[in-house]
Amino acid sequence: MGFFIALHTLAAVIWVGGMFFAYMALRPAAAKVLEPQQRSLLWCHTLSLFFRWVWVSIIALLLTGFGMLGTYFNGLGSAGWHVHAMLTLGLLMMLFFLHIWFAPYRRLKQAVAASDTAEAGRRVGQIRLFVLINLILGLIVVVIGSGGRYLVLVNM
Numbered sequence: 184m185g186f187f188i189a190l191h192t193l194a195a196v197i198w199v200g201g202m203f204f205a206y207m208a209l210r211p212a213a214a215k216v217l218e219p220q221q222r223s224l225l226w227c228h229t230l231s232l233f234f235r236w237v238w239v240s241i242i243a244l245l246l247t248g249f250g251m252l253g254t255y256f257n258g259l260g261s262a263g264w265h266v267h268a269m270l271t272l273g274l275l276m277m278l279f280f281l282h283i284w285f286a287p288y289r290r291l292k293q294a295v296a297a298s299d300t301a302e303a304g305r306r307v308g309q310i311r312l313f314v315l316i317n318l319i320l321g322l323i324v325v326v327i328g329s330g331g332r333y334l335v336l337v338n339m
Contacts, residue, residue, distance in 0.1 A: 184257050187247045194243035195328065198276075199321035201233050202314050210311065216337035227295045230288060230310070241277055248273070265331020272324045283310055290330045 209229065213222050248270065256262040259270075291306035327334070 184251065187251045187254075191247040191251070192328075194247070195321070195325065197236050198240040198273055199245075199318065199325055201236065202318040202321060205229070206311070206314055206318055218299045219304055220298075223291070223300060223307060224311070226307050227291055227303070230291070234284065234288070235290040237257065237280060241280070241308055244273060263332055264325050267332070268327050268331065269324055270326070272320050274315050276320050276324070279313050279320075283313050287313070 197256075204216060232307055251263060252258060252266070256266065259267065287306045287309040291303055291310065294300075294303035294306055
């Protein structure tokens with residue numbers, strides 16, 4: 184169980200921490216020091232590298248999460264509310280990521296290749312919105328995952 188939890192946590196930290204860094208540090212710094220065309224190019228290349236790690240994180244999260252459910256919890260029926268919440272929010276985050284990957288990110292790469300700065304900027308803006316949503320969801324999942332069994336939702 185310790186290996187599954189450690190790998191699961193590491194994958195979550197890479198994904199959520201990467202979004203936090205990108206949104207809270209890289210985005211404002213890039214807006215301050217780079218021209219729009221340079222920003223689009225930076226984001227396209229940065230996301231290309233980061234998204235590889237997101238794919239690895241998603242695979243690790245699914246394997247370790249379902250591995251723990253099957254091996255240690257005997258399925259969802261005996262898992263606590265926090266496991267259900269983590270699974271639901273995690274799957275939602277993965278769906279948002281898939282949307283980013285297959286829609287605005289693909290279009291961002293096309294706009295950068297065509298040197299269409301205005302379109303690239305629009306796509307970066309779309310990605311930024313979905314990353315913000317995923318970051319908020321990810322932070323909630325981190326709170327639930329780290330303290331869920333100790334958090335009381337309803338006073339019984």
